[in-house]
Amino acid sequence: MTPAPRARQTVGGLGESGILRILNRRFAAVPAAGDWPEGTVGPGDDAAVVAAPDGRFVITTDAMAQDRDFRLDWPAVHGVMFDGHGLAGGYSTGWKAAAQNLSDINAMGGEPSGLLLALTMPPATPVAWIDGLAAGLAGAVRHLGATRCRIVGGDLGSDDRITVAVTATGDLDGRPAVRRTLPPAARAVTAGHELDLVLCGRAGWAAAGLNVLETPRGRLSELLRAAEQAEQSEHAEPGVRRLAALAAAAQLRPRPVLGAGRVAAEAGALAMMDVSDGVLKDAGRLAAANGLRAELDPDWVRREASALMPLACALDPASGQRTAERWVSAGGEDYGLLAALPAGAAVPAGFRRIGRLVAESGTPAAAEHEGSTGSTGSVGGADGWDHFTDR
Amino acid sequence: MTPAPRARQTVGGLGESGILRILNRRFAAVPAAGDWPEGTVGPGDDAAVVAAPDGRFVITTDAMAQDRDFRLDWPAVHGVMFDGHGLAGGYSTGWKAAAQNLSDINAMGGEPSGLLLALTMPPATPVAWIDGLAAGLAGAVRHLGATRCRIVGGDLGSDDRITVAVTATGDLDGRPAVRRTLPPAARAVTAGHELDLVLCGRAGWAAAGLNVLETPRGRLSELLRAAEQAEQSEHAEPGVRRLAALAAAAQLRPRPVLGAGRVAAEAGALAMMDVSDGVLKDAGRLAAANGLRAELDPDWVRREASALMPLACALDPASGQRTAERWVSAGGEDYGLLAALPAGAAVPAGFRRIGRLVAESGTPAAAEHEGSTGSTGSVGGADGWDHFTDR
Numbered sequence: 131m132t133p134a135p136r137a138r139q140t141v142g143g144l145g146e147s148g149i150l151r152i153l154n155r156r157f158a159a160v161p162a163a164g165d166w167p168e169g170t171v172g173p174g175d176d177a178a179v180v181a182a183p184d185g186r187f188v189i190t191t192d193a194m195a196q197d198r199d200f201r202l203d204w205p206a207v208h209g210v211m212f213d214g215h216g217l218a219g220g221y222s223t224g225w226k227a228a229a230q231n232l233s234d235i236n237a238m239g240g241e242p243s244g245l246l247l248a249l250t251m252p253p254a255t256p257v258a259w260i261d262g263l264a265a266g267l268a269g270a271v272r273h274l275g276a277t278r279c280r281i282v283g284g285d286l287g288s289d290d291r292i293t294v295a296v297t298a299t300g301d302l303d304g305r306p307a308v309r310r311t312l313p314p315a316a317r318a319v320t321a322g323h324e325l326d327l328v329l330c331g332r333a334g335w336a337a338a339g340l341n342v343l344e345t346p347r348g349r350l351s352e353l354l355r356a357a358e359q360a361e362q363s364e365h366a367e368p369g370v371r372r373l374a375a376l377a378a379a380a381q382l383r384p385r386p387v388l389g390a391g392r393v394a395a396e397a398g399a400l401a402m403m404d405v406s407d408g409v410l411k412d413a414g415r416l417a418a419a420n421g422l423r424a425e426l427d428p429d430w431v432r433r434e435a436s437a438l439m440p441l442a443c444a445l446d447p448a449s450g451q452r453t454a455e456r457w458v459s460a461g462g463e464d465y466g467l468l469a470a471l472p473a474g475a476a477v478p479a480g481f482r483r484i485g486r487l488v489a490e491s492g493t494p495a496a497a498e499h500e501g502s503t504g505s506t507g508s509v510g511g512a513d514g515w516d517h518f519t520d521r
Numbered sequence: 522m523t524p525a526p527r528a529r530q531t532v533g534g535l536g537e538s539g540i541l542r543i544l545n546r547r548f549a550a551v552p553a554a555g556d557w558p559e560g561t562v563g564p565g566d567d568a569a570v571v572a573a574p575d576g577r578f579v580i581t582t583d584a585m586a587q588d589r590d591f592r593l594d595w596p597a598v599h600g601v602m603f604d605g606h607g608l609a610g611g612y613s614t615g616w617k618a619a620a621q622n623l624s625d626i627n628a629m630g631g632e633p634s635g636l637l638l639a640l641t642m643p644p645a646t647p648v649a650w651i652d653g654l655a656a657g658l659a660g661a662v663r664h665l666g667a668t669r670c671r672i673v674g675g676d677l678g679s680d681d682r683i684t685v686a687v688t689a690t691g692d693l694d695g696r697p698a699v700r701r702t703l704p705p706a707a708r709a710v711t712a713g714h715e716l717d718l719v720l721c722g723r724a725g726w727a728a729a730g731l732n733v734l735e736t737p738r739g740r741l742s743e744l745l746r747a748a749e750q751a752e753q754s755e756h757a758e759p760g761v762r763r764l765a766a767l768a769a770a771a772q773l774r775p776r777p778v779l780g781a782g783r784v785a786a787e788a789g790a791l792a793m794m795d796v797s798d799g800v801l802k803d804a805g806r807l808a809a810a811n812g813l814r815a816e817l818d819p820d821w822v823r824r825e826a827s828a829l830m831p832l833a834c835a836l837d838p839a840s841g842q843r844t845a846e847r848w849v850s851a852g853g854e855d856y857g858l859l860a861a862l863p864a865g866a867a868v869p870a871g872f873r874r875i876g877r878l879v880a881e882s883g884t885p886a887a888a889e890h891e892g893s894t895g896s897t898g899s900v901g902g903a904d905g906w907d908h909f910t911d912r
Contacts, residue, residue, distance in 0.1 A: 169577055171698050176628035176794050177581035177691070179698045182573035186560055189673065190568035191582075191688050193639035195680035237567035248584035248639075248686045282580065285686075289586035295639045295676075295686035297582050300568070307562050307570045403567050 141260060142253025146286055150174075152257060153247070156264035157281035160271045166280070178282035180244045180299060187243065188300035188307065190234035194227050196292040202259070204343065204382060220259035222382035223294060224266025226463075230406065231298035232276055233386035233465040237404040239308040239395035240300030242276040242388065247284035248295040255292060263294065274388050308395045308402040310419040312470070316400045317420070324488045325400065325470040327416075327424060328481040330390040332380070333409045334454070337461020338438050339381025341445055341453075342374045350374070357444030373441040386465035390480055397478035399469040408460040409468070409484070416468055417487045426459060426485040434458045434484075532651060533644025537677055541565075543648060544638070547655035548672035551662045557671070569673035571635045575695045578634065581625035584686035585618050593650070593683075595734065595773060611650035613773035614685060615657025621797065622689035623667055624777035624856040628795040630699040630786035631691030633667040633779065638675035639686040646683060654685065665779050699786045699793040701810040703861070707791045708811070715879045716791065716861040718807075718815060719872040721781040723771065724800045725845070728852020729829050730772025732836055732844075733765045741765070748835035764832040777856035781871050788869035790860040799851040800859070800875070807859055808878045817850060817876040825849045825875075 141149050154173060157163065166172050171179035180187070194200055204219040228245060235242045247267065251260065271279050278301070306313070312320065342350065357370040386404065394402060401420060405412045413424035435442075435454035442457065443450030469478070470487055477483055532540050545564060548554065557563050562570040571578070585591055595610040619636060626633045638658065642651070662670050669692070697704070703711065733741065748761040777795065785793060792811060796803045804815035826833075826845035833848065834841030860869070861878055868874055 169697065171629070171700060175698075175700050176625040177579045177631070177689075177698075179577050179579050179629065179693070182576055182578050185573055185576055186570050187573050187578055187690075188568045188570050189580075189635065189637060189688070189690065190676075191637045191639040191674065191686070192676045193641050193678050193684065193686055195641045195678055195684070198641075198680055199678065234567040238562070238570065240568070244580065246580060246582045246688060248582045248688075250584050250586045250589075250684060283582065285581075285583045287584050287586055287590065289589055289684065290682070291680075293584065293586070293641060293680065293684045293686070295582070295584055295684070297580070297637060297639075297688040298568075299578075299580065302570070306560065307566075307568075309562060309566050 139257040140253060141251060141255045141257055144257060149260065149286055152261050153264045153284070156261065156268045159268050160279065160281060161277050162280045172280065173283045178244070178246070180280075180282055182243075182301065184302060184304045186302060188235050188238045188240040188302060189297065190231055191295060191297040192227065192230050192234070193293060193295035194223065200226065200294075202292075205378070218262060220262025221266035221269065224263035225270040225383045226266075227294045227296040228267045228270035228298075229274060229384045229386055230463075230465060231296045232270065232274060232279070232388055233384075233404045233406070233467075235298050235300035236386055236388050236391035237402055237467060238300070238302070239305055239391045239402065240302050241392065242271070242279035242298055242300045244280055244282040244299040245271065246282055246297040248287075248297075249284065249293070250287040250289035251292045252290055253288060267296070270383075274385060276388055305392075305395055308391070308399050308469070310401055310403050310416055312400045312420050320400070320472060322489065324473050324486045325422070326473050326475060326477075326483055327413060327426075327485040327487055328394075328469050328471060328477055329405070329409070329466050329484045330387050330394070330478075330481045331385075331405075331466030332464050333405065333434055333459075333466055334438055334457035334461045334464070335377050335380035336384055336463035337457040338441055339377035339379065340463075341457075342378045342441070343381060345445065353444050357440065361440070370440045370444050373438070374444075377438070377441060380464065384463055384465045387467065387480060390467045393480060394467065394469045394478045397471070398475060399471055399478070401470040403468055405462065405464060405466040405468055407462045409466070410459045411462075412468060413485065416470060420470075420487065421490060422487040423490045424485060424487055427483070430482070430484045431455055431458050530648040531644060532642060532646045532648055535648060540651065540677055543652050544655045544675070547652065547659045550659050551670065551672060552668050553671045563671065564674045569635070569637070571671075571673055571690060573634075573692065575693060577693060579626050579629050579631040579691035579693060579698065580688065581622055582686060582688040583618065583621050583625070584684060585614065587683040591617065591685075596769070609653060611653025612657035612660065615654035616661040616774045617657075618685045618687040619658045619661035619689075620665060620775045620777055621856060622687045623661065623665060623670070623779060624775075624795045624797070624858075626689050626691035627777055627779050627782035628793055628858060629691070629693070630696055630782045630793065631693050632783065633662070633670035633689055633691045635671055635673040635690040636662065637673055637688040639678075639688075640675065640684070641678040641680035642683045643681055644679060658687070661774075665776060667779055696783075696786055699782070699790050699860075701792055701794050701807055703791045703811050711791070711863060713880065715864050715877045716813070717864050717866060717868075717874055718804060718876040718878055719785075719860050719862060719868055720796070720800070720857050720875045721778050721785070721869075721872045722776075722796075722857030723855050724796065724825055724850075724857055725829055725848035725852045725855070726768050726771035727775055727854035728848040729832055730768035730770065731854075732848075733769045733832070734772060736836065744835050748831065752831070761831045761835045764829070765835075768829070768832060771855065775854060775856045778858065778871060781858045784871060785858065785860045785869045788862070789866060790862055790869070792861040794859055796853070796855060796857040796859055798853045800857070801850045802853075803859060804876065807861060811861075811878065812881060813878040814881045815876060815878055818874070821873070821875045822846055822849050
């Protein structure tokens with residue numbers, strides 16, 4: 131039995147084999163870890179061997195960098211509270227690294243089968259942080275319901291800062307993958323017709339959470355206290371402090387709905403992708419991949435924004451509605467699942483209709499909607515997050 | 522057609538889609554890229570779908586960090602010369618990232634089927650560098666003979682420094698994977714008997730190359746010139762300058778022998794691993810995984826070191842032989858392939874016998890060999906490279 135890491139121990143004092151013991155103890159806790167089918171190989175060798183029952187596998191990779199994609203001092207989230215216990219940032223980082231990769235498997239209609247972790251970090255990294263990271267990876271696998279997913283291997287290296295690169299694999303169980311582009315047969319049938327755009331999962335909550343986490347603690351308390359005083363006279367529900375904690379949790383521990391990809395595939399989704407960079411940008415990408423234009427339903431944006439409105443008004447008293455609608459339309463990292471269906475098709479369980487994909491017209495969408503809140507249609511990713519440019 | 526990147530262009534000016542165009546142009550040049558079997562999916566979607574003809578796949582991942590695992594200013598290697606053209610460092614970095622992962626697939630007895638690239642970098646990264654990186658990845662796939670390997674996807678993120686995390690997958694074509702640990706049946710038969718330790722590929726050349734690359738240019742020229750003058754009287758072959766360039770090339774563009782894993786598997790290798798951290802350390806690991814102790818043949822170390830001796834004597838006139846033997850026994854990153862076979866078994870084509878694995882005795886190997894050059898046996902990785910401790 132590996133003892134729990136002491137508070138001030140660093141990875142430099144442990145060496146690679148000590149670090150691997152810490153990681154593998156956590157990875158052994160995912161449900162499927164107890165059962166390695168005949169012919170497969172788990173962690174500890176040059177490479178792992180994973181089953182691919184239908185003769186194919188889905189695979190994706192994502193890297194997260196310290197101070198860009200996560201912060202060492204991010205707080206822990208306990209129920210509706212969050213506090214400043216810095217080492218808990220490891221758990222959230224591991225959770226998020228797993229969740230965003232599992233979401234990509236989901237977005238092809240697959241079921242996760244394996245995760246790999248390539249981790250670079252300074253020798254001064256606290257052991258408790260990487261123990262938290264490993265627990266977060268395993269926690270996401272368990273709590274998001276990836277029951278067939280094992281953590282199959284990884285790599286350790288040293289660097290000045292921490293980088294967490296996760297690779298995920300998945301099974302399609304004999305189904306075709308649902309791609310961003312419509313299959314050729316569907317393209318012929320749907321040509322000239324619009325498609326329904328549906329979403330599973332929330333939009334805007336992770337962006338709201340980022341706003342909460344980036345507001346200095348003193349200022350945040352002040353803003354929330356002021357909003358709570360206003361609330362008491364209105365008997366509003368849920369309370370703004372609870373909303374702030376839920377938003378922070380959405381940013382720190384996103385919850386892609388892992389069954390949704392399969393449900394949508396079986397319901398006849400023609401094209402699909404997950405929302406990592408914002409609904410507007412990603413719907414634009416889904417549209418552009420098919421020579422179409424995305425139009426978000428402004429009523430959906432308003433409805434979706436209404437739940438976040440008390441928090442938006444607390445953080446940005448001058449223009450709360452605009453802020454809430456921007457979170458919903460342009461905020462990334464909720465890992466909702468976008469799918470395109472034939473117009474009028476039954477909306478798959480867990481999804482709701484949020485707009486449509488229409489033929490590209492001569493009129494740019496931006497001009498069409500000028501003067502609106504900016505929460506409606508856009509061509510090919512005009513808003514949302516780009517890692518290398520200012521928006 | 523994407524135009525070749527201009528000399529001073531940075532990735533910040535291109536945005537993600539521009540960077541992806543640069544990368545994908547290079548990735549389309551690997552031999553298998555033209556042929557995506559029915560039911561598979563290439564780059565550009567949430568995830569890729571790769572064929573796994575025998576219902577399993579091998580998978581491994583490795584991350585490389587700027588200034589730790591590669592340098593931006595590493596020189597280009599042209600035949601026997603190397604020069605200071607810094608952007609060529611991208612090519613070598615891509616090559617090495619691919620090679621070390623392909624080597625891990627090889628070490629299980631697999632044939633590479635796919636590569637993924639997760640890349641984080643600052644917006645100021647020159648486009649020419651990442652173009653070189655992509656060309657190097659594709660170049661390694663092509664020149665190392667991974668004819669069935671496609672570059673199937675990746676991820677881009679921003680960071681203060683560059684991190685290159687590559688994941689590789691492979692096929693076993695129905696064969697069992699060759700692991701570090703002996704299969705249980707073999708363990709019963711070989712119990713109490715020693716095993717032969719064989720190696721495919723060179724040892725010590727990458728370490729010699731690192732020594733060359735880390736010697737300041739002026740000082741290096743001086744040392745090589747002095748050695749060349751001594752050479753002329755001896756008619757030594759190959760010339761020390763050529764040797765320095767070959768060693769630098771071995772460090773910058775390691776060449777694992779990708780067919781060797783399959784050859785060894787078919788020749789009855791009982792356990793196998795690649796040499797990334799030095800023969801002594803990795804042979805110690807292979808031994809320890811089976812409750813055995815590794816003994817390197819000191820004659821092999823001397824023979825292997827003799828080819829590097831002129832370079833070792835040039836760089837370290839005071840103790841050239843010791844340096845050359847240390848490169849061979851403790852130097853990593855040549856990605857040779859170590860295998861254990863029943864004692865006296867035929868040595869597979871391309872391999873040679875370098876030592877043996879014997880039962881652990883009460884006498885620690887370190888004591889047994891005390892006073893030697895340190896190039897003989899060691900228990901469980903006492904020498905070689907650890908990322909998190911000083912040796």
